[in-house]
Amino acid sequence: MSIDIFQEKVLPASDKLFRFASRLLENEEDARDIVQEVMLKMWKNSSLIHRYQNVEAWCMQIAKNLCLDKLKAGKVRENSKTEIMKAQAVTESITPYQQLEHQDQQRLVGSIMNALPEKQKMAVQLRDIEGFSYKEIADILEIDMNEVKVNIFRARKTLKENLLKINVYGL
Amino acid sequence: MDYSEVKILVEKYWNGDTDLEEEARLKQFFEKHSGPLPDDLKETAGLFGYFKEERKRGMNDAGFEAAISNMMRQPPEQRGRVVGFGRKLWKYAAAIIILLTAGYFVIKQPQTTGKDQAALTLDTYTDPDSAFAATKAALALVSANLNKGKNGMQKIALFDEAQQKVSEK
16 A cells, blocks of 8 residues: 555655755755655655655655755755854864863764765765665765765765864764 | 774775675774774764764654644545556557558549540550551651651761861871
């Protein structure tokens, strides 16, 4: 039954979709809208779900395209200014000898990751946070596997360089 | 997993060479490890810590859940069947149009008009004797004209002979 597949495979993907959309749009409200749009599309097309081997990857692909369309159209809400200011304050005040507080650390690493180029950002989100395989990431991003590997390599290189700079300590 | 093993995996990780199983082992190591870490593992620990916290983030939105429940009360559209029928209908329509067009051209033979028919039957005879007489007359006319041409040709040959004699001298 389409409804059963929808409940078993589509609904549980909502958190992953939310995190992915938040990463791309840097905005939780817009990310929620994207998740709702994906759910609606999947519900309307639930008779087609059985055709897809990897429903979750299909949902992520739809979310990716919706996010990129939104970014192109310039319809993304502005980031909360207080969040940006907090991240800036932390960067300015840090010295190599200070251990960062947990929240600050999260914010800082998050801003480094958000500053990555789009494809690298998406590749790391899908691999390191959501645990997709390279094949699944290639399907979601509609690129080939070699390009996925290149983006992962470059992203991790940038992350390491920036982490070294701010001297992040283990949690 | 000891530090030497971890460092090998970490090196692989930064080079983008780890598979999912190796990354899972690294995640487990950093999650379970307590106490200080060697300096060269601190950046990796920090990053893995960030990823772990990120994974905990969810929608946690009662409004979203209500919206989804409401959506699921509407039956999903049976688009699959409707689209399939629509596509088949176009195929059948196209096939019928092709057959009708082909049939039209097959059935429609080129029709000769009254004028063309008259031209086709002109200069023909139904009676064999009169046909033979007409043929004989036509051939005689051709041979007479051929002989006229022959006299002209003889005069040209004489002139050509004279020219040759002049050029020899």
